[in-house]
Amino acid sequence: xxxxxxxxxxxxxxxxxxxxxxxxxxxxxxxxxxxxxxxxxxxxxxxxxxxxxxxxxxxxxxxxxxxxxxxxxxxxxxxxxxxxxxxxxxxxxxxxxxxxxxxxxxxxxxxxxxxxxxxxxxxxxxxxxxxxxxxxxxxxxxxxxxxxxxxxxxxxxxxxxxxxxxxxxxxxxxxxxxxxxxxxxxxxxxxxxxxxxxxxxxxxxxxxxxxxxxxxxxxxxxxxxxxxxxxxxxxxxxxxxxxxxxxxxxxxxxxxxxxx
Amino acid sequence: xxxxxxxxxxxxxxxxxxxxxxxxxxxxxxxxxxxxxxxxxxxxxxxxxxxxxxxxxxxxxxxxxxxxxxxxxxxxxxxxxxxxxxxxxxxxxxxxxxxxxxxxxxxxxxxxxxxxxxxxxxxxxxxxxxxxxxxxxxxxxxxxxxxxxxxxxxxxxxxxxxxxxxxxxxxxxxxxxxxxxxxxxxxxxxxxxxxxxxxxxxxxxxxxxxxxxxxxxxxxxxxxxxxxxxxxxxxxxxxxxxxxxxxxxxxxxxxxxxxxxxxxxxxxxxxxxxxxxxxxxxxxxxxxxxxxxxxxxxxxxxxxxxxxxxxxxxxxxxxxxxxxxxxxxxxxxx
Numbered sequence: 001x002x003x004x005x006x007x008x009x010x011x012x013x014x015x016x017x018x019x020x021x022x023x024x025x026x027x028x029x030x031x032x033x034x035x036x037x038x039x040x041x042x043x044x045x046x047x048x049x050x051x052x053x054x055x056x057x058x059x060x061x062x063x064x065x066x067x068x069x070x071x072x073x074x075x076x077x078x079x080x081x082x083x084x085x086x087x088x089x090x091x092x093x094x095x096x097x098x099x100x101x102x103x104x105x106x107x108x109x110x111x112x113x114x115x116x117x118x119x120x121x122x123x124x125x126x127x128x129x130x131x132x133x134x135x136x137x138x139x140x141x142x143x144x145x146x147x148x149x150x151x152x153x154x155x156x157x158x159x160x161x162x163x164x165x166x167x168x169x170x171x172x173x174x175x176x177x178x179x180x181x182x183x184x185x186x187x188x189x190x191x192x193x194x195x196x197x198x199x200x201x202x203x204x205x206x207x208x209x210x211x212x213x214x215x216x217x218x219x220x221x222x223x224x225x226x227x228x229x230x231x232x233x234x235x236x237x238x239x240x241x242x243x244x245x246x247x248x249x250x251x252x253x254x255x256x257x258x259x260x
Numbered sequence: 261x262x263x264x265x266x267x268x269x270x271x272x273x274x275x276x277x278x279x280x281x282x283x284x285x286x287x288x289x290x291x292x293x294x295x296x297x298x299x300x301x302x303x304x305x306x307x308x309x310x311x312x313x314x315x316x317x318x319x320x321x322x323x324x325x326x327x328x329x330x331x332x333x334x335x336x337x338x339x340x341x342x343x344x345x346x347x348x349x350x351x352x353x354x355x356x357x358x359x360x361x362x363x364x365x366x367x368x369x370x371x372x373x374x375x376x377x378x379x380x381x382x383x384x385x386x387x388x389x390x391x392x393x394x395x396x397x398x399x400x401x402x403x404x405x406x407x408x409x410x411x412x413x414x415x416x417x418x419x420x421x422x423x424x425x426x427x428x429x430x431x432x433x434x435x436x437x438x439x440x441x442x443x444x445x446x447x448x449x450x451x452x453x454x455x456x457x458x459x460x461x462x463x464x465x466x467x468x469x470x471x472x473x474x475x476x477x478x479x480x481x482x483x484x485x486x487x488x489x490x491x492x493x494x495x496x497x498x499x500x501x502x503x504x505x506x507x508x509x510x511x512x513x514x515x516x517x518x519x520x521x522x523x524x525x526x527x528x529x530x531x532x533x534x535x536x537x538x539x540x541x542x543x544x545x546x547x548x549x550x551x552x553x554x555x556x557x558x559x560x561x562x563x564x565x566x567x568x569x570x571x572x573x574x575x576x577x578x579x580x581x582x583x584x585x586x587x588x589x590x591x592x593x594x
Contacts, residue, residue, distance in 0.1 A: 161345035164312045167332045168339050169410065170362030179358075183349035 022241065029234035047235035057236070060221035067131050067217060068200045071138040072193050075146050078139070080189065083150040084177060087159055094151070101144040113137075113209040120210075129214040137206050142196035149192035153185045187254055194251030198244045261324060263288035263446050264309075264414060269318030271304055278304045279470035282318065286414075289444040291437070293457040296467035297493065302450045305467075306416050309448065311335050322413055333362075338407030339416040342423065344399045346391040352402050353378070353387040359410035377409040380439060397428040404436070408443070415440070417449040421456065433460055454494050458482060466490050483520075488593045491518040496552075496563055498524075499593075504560045508537060509585075515594035521552060521563040523589035526575065527582040536582035541575050557583055 029047055031040030051057055086093045104112075116137060120127040127133035159181065166176035204219040212220065222236050262285035269282040279301035286292045294302040307313040309320055311332035320328045327335050347355050353374055360370045378384055381401040391399055400420055407415060417436070421429045437460050440447050451457050457464050458478040466474045466481060466489075474486040485491035488499060498519040500508065505517040527536060539557035546568065553564045553575060564583065566573075575581060 157348065158343045158345060161341045161343045162347065164307075164310075164332075165339070165341060165345035165406075166347075166358070167312070168310060168335075168337060169359035169406070170333045171358075172333070175362075180347045180349065 025234045025241075026238055029231060029238045031231065034231075047229075047231045048239070051232060051235045051239065056216070057221060060216045060218050063131070063215055064201055064218040067134050067138065068197050070131070070135045071142060071200060072197060074135060074139055075142050075196070076189070076193070079143065079146045080150065080182075080185070083147060083154060084181065087151070087154045088163060097147060097151075101147045104140045104144060109205040110209075113206050116210060129211055131211065131215050133210050134207060134215070134217075137210060138200050138203070141203070141206075142192075142200065145196045145199070146189070146192045149188040150185055153188035154181075157181075157184055190254045191251045194247050194254065198247045198251070201240065201244060201247075262286060263290075263323060264448070265319075265321040266309070267319050267321075269305070269308065269320065270316050271301070271308060271313070272316055277470055279467070280317075282472060284465060284472070284475075286446055286448065288446055291440055291447045291449065291460060291462045293449045293451060293461040293464045294467055295451055295454060295457040295464050295493075297452055300467045301470040302452075302467050303418055306339075306418050306448065306450050309414070310337050310339050310416055336413040337416060338410060338412030338414070339418065340400070340403045340407050340420040342419040344391075344403040344420075346399055346402055346406075348391055351388050351390055352383060352394070355391070355402055356406045356409050359406060363410065373409055377405045380408070381405045381435075395428075396424050397432055400424065400432060401435075404439070408439070408445075413446065415445050415447045417447065419451055422451070422453070429456075436460070458494075466493065468493075484591060485518055485593055488516050488518070491516075491591070491593050496521050496565075498562050500560065507558050508560060509590060511590065511592075513592045515592060518591045518593045519562070519585055519589060521565040522550075523585060524562060524564045525584040526553065526555070526564050526566055527584055528575075529580045529582060536584045539581045539583050541577050541579045541581060543577050544575070555581060555583060 027040065028034060030043050030045070032042040032044040032046065034040040083097075086097055116133065117128060119125075120133050127136070162180055163173070163176050166180050167173070171179065202219060203217075204223065207217045207220050208223065211217070213224065216224070218236075218240060222233060222240070225236065226233050264284070264286035266282055266284040270280040271278040282305060284292070294305060296302045304313060308315045311327070311330060315328060318328070319326055322335070347358065350358065356374050356377060357370055360373060365373070374387075378387060381404055383398065383401055383405065386394065386398060386402075391402065394402065400423075403420065420436075421433055424432065433456060439445075449457075449460060458481075461478055463475060464478055464481050465472050468489050474481055474490045476484075481490065482494050485494060485497070491497040491499060498521060500517040500519070502513050502515075505511045505513050509517070511517065526539075537557045539555040539562070542554040542556050542561065544554070545552045547565075549568050550565050551568045551574065553566065555562050555564050562583065566575075
């Protein structure tokens, strides 16, 4: 019983400790003034109203959404068939893919962004400052998440027998893939897409170095307005945080439904 | 002309010869079993018949039509896989209707045919269930129904009973045979279980190292094994070498002498008989309705099976006995 109480105290304490910065930021974003006093002078939604009426914020948010959705669309269109072909036709390539998907983690973002700056600043593909370079770059970042989720789903099913059964029942390979395999991949794919979305929405290093203010994203906007007002930037952070929280919860729900 | 004719079929993976010189003829409505140990090439042969694996040489003909290089979709073959391969995202009814949907069957007809086949495999009430909600036996029946609903010319069964427990397996194999007989469906069955093969088959093709080593009815293959391998693989067998054969039965042979344990009679010593061998019971094993004795005779140990008629007739270890084998039950194998 004592051990249980101790365990509960530890978890609550740790949870509380982790929650402090979030609660403090939330409180700061809701306070009208909070200077030399222990508690804020008053509570207000004013900062949120101001934020959500700021055309620059809305544009940056729109840019972030467009880049994230574009990346996820590209990733789905490219990675899903690639994983399927790897597992179905060339299972030996899976080992190579497992090494390949580690590359984005192996190279620090600052290093790879400098490399990309050199590569895409001019020459045949002058993409620096455009959202396209960011979409391409983000594609490599989400590749491990999506590939692993799909590989786990495919590894858990008897892919060859399912495809063979569908073929013998008259389905072509694309039809068998769309009717039988893809629906089974959906829960894993959706969970990985939501997680990737949350991750990309918070990405700053590549967005700032490759595009900056030429196609301002949410994180770059947050960085640029950091000097205006602490309450205002807290409202930005909390808006982003709640949006990401909702997406993560949705991803967890989808993962749970998928496993059932 | 046979309904299915397989001639000189061969398959290699690089230098690895999977099977070669396979010749099989199957009559319409016949149940034929490919029996052999793991890795003998029987499942690959079945996949080649289905068109799921290419062949290197030879021909496969069904009703005179050469289907060696025909796409699996166009062969008119139904198959039940060892893993069942049920589509996890579809209900029982959707799984069964999949083949009809691919054939662009009219919705009303599809509904009727699915209902008919569900009745045939006794799955009424399970139409809306998903595969993960079914037991192993029920999944196996869905897989069978899915293969049957498209009315295939040939039904291929790739060890469909191996993942089930003994009681369900026995029930399902009776059900399988009954459905096959009722539909007069030409069936090729793959198994490594000799009991399953003997129970179900009209004819058995025993395979080893990619070759058919013997074919015939279950009775013929069991009682007249053509080789030492078949004798060992089809049930239990006493195999005596040339020296043992000479010592026990006075027979000079080149290969081995095969004697089924049930072909040896154990006689109590008081019953006089001139054409018997003296023996001593070493130990016994209870195999359910049969008791297997290990009897030592002239320096060789033989298995002898007797019906289990209760403790009164049990022969204890150390008991002196006499063994009698009919001449026709001694079979020379190589």
